[in-house]
Amino acid sequence: MTRLLEARGIEKTFHNGDEDTQVLKGIDLDLEPGEMVALLGASGSGKSTLLSIVGLLLRPSAGTLTISGQAIDGLSEKERSHFRNTRLGFVFQFHHLLPDFTALENVAFPAAAPAGGLSRQMRERASELLGRVGLSDRADFGANRLSGGQKQRVAIARALMNAPDLVIADEPTGNLDRESADRVLDLMREVNKADGATFLICTHDESVAERCTRRITLLDGRVS
Numbered sequence: 001m002t003r004l005l006e007a008r009g010i011e012k013t014f015h016n017g018d019e020d021t022q023v024l025k026g027i028d029l030d031l032e033p034g035e036m037v038a039l040l041g042a043s044g045s046g047k048s049t050l051l052s053i054v055g056l057l058l059r060p061s062a063g064t065l066t067i068s069g070q071a072i073d074g075l076s077e078k079e080r081s082h083f084r085n086t087r088l089g090f091v092f093q094f095h096h097l098l099p100d101f102t103a104l105e106n107v108a109f110p111a112a113a114p115a116g117g118l119s120r121q122m123r124e125r126a127s128e129l130l131g132r133v134g135l136s137d138r139a140d141f142g143a144n145r146l147s148g149g150q151k152q153r154v155a156i157a158r159a160l161m162n163a164p165d166l167v168i169a170d171e172p173t174g175n176l177d178r179e180s181a182d183r184v185l186d187l188m189r190e191v192n193k194a195d196g197a198t199f200l201i202c203t204h205d206e207s208v209a210e211r212c213t214r215r216i217t218l219l220d221g222r223v224s
């Protein structure tokens with residue numbers, strides 16, 4: 001089976017004026033299809049930076065990245081966005097839902113053509129995903145009428161809309177109470193088991209890590 005993700009020697013240095021800060025100092029990371037991996041490490045250890053690189057939101061200063069057999073390094077900016085939009089899903093600490101759109105529209109949004117509306121297939125897929133996250137009865141609610149936990153569940157459904165190879169989650173439960181956090185996590189684990197979707201989850205929360213199949217800890221820009 002093709003390895004889902006292969007990162008070799010990933011380095012990242014930020015340049016601010018005269019000052020250079022090397023945040024990642026040579027990270028090797030492999031993910032196999034169907035894994036659910038927790039990325040841990042103290043504040044400032046480089047977790048979000050690594051997620052942004054793996055999510056093709058940021059280019060590394062050095063190193064190589066292959067996702068689902070596709071070498072990423074040689075891709076143009078346009079090819080990177082296409083890959084990101086079609087093959088990757090994102091869940092952030094803050095849900096970033098569009099408040100004036102319904103739950104269903106928010107889920108379907110990543111699949112919609114820029115100018116065109118939502119096709120019947122897109123609505124059906126979004127509706128099925130809302131069912132998966134236990135929110136069928138909220139499909140037509142405006143996003144601003146949902147609770148924090150419900151919004152995060154909509155965000156998970158949205159991340160799954162394009163059946164991504166990899167879902168990248170940055171502190172997905174950071175903003176939730178314990179009960180909602182547990183529900184969101186159980187849901188991610190369920191999707192992981194049922195669909196074989198691969199997850200890489202950055203977290204400070206030990207109970208998130210406990211539900212994952214493996215954990216990786218960053219220490220001072222390296223895997224410890």
Ligand SMILES: Nc1ncnc2c1ncn2[C@@H]1O[C@H](COP(=O)(O)OP(=O)(O)OP(=O)(O)O)[C@@H](O)[C@H]1O
Nearest residue numbers: 014016021023041042043044045046047048049050
């Ligand atoms: N654009 C940037 N320019 C300069 N420094 C940056 C930039 N982005 C991040 N850093 C620095 O890189 C280091 C790692 O940041 P990063 O957000 O990856 O850490 P983290 O492990 O995710 O932290 P936290 O757990 O607090 O979210 C920090 O010292 C941060 O200040």
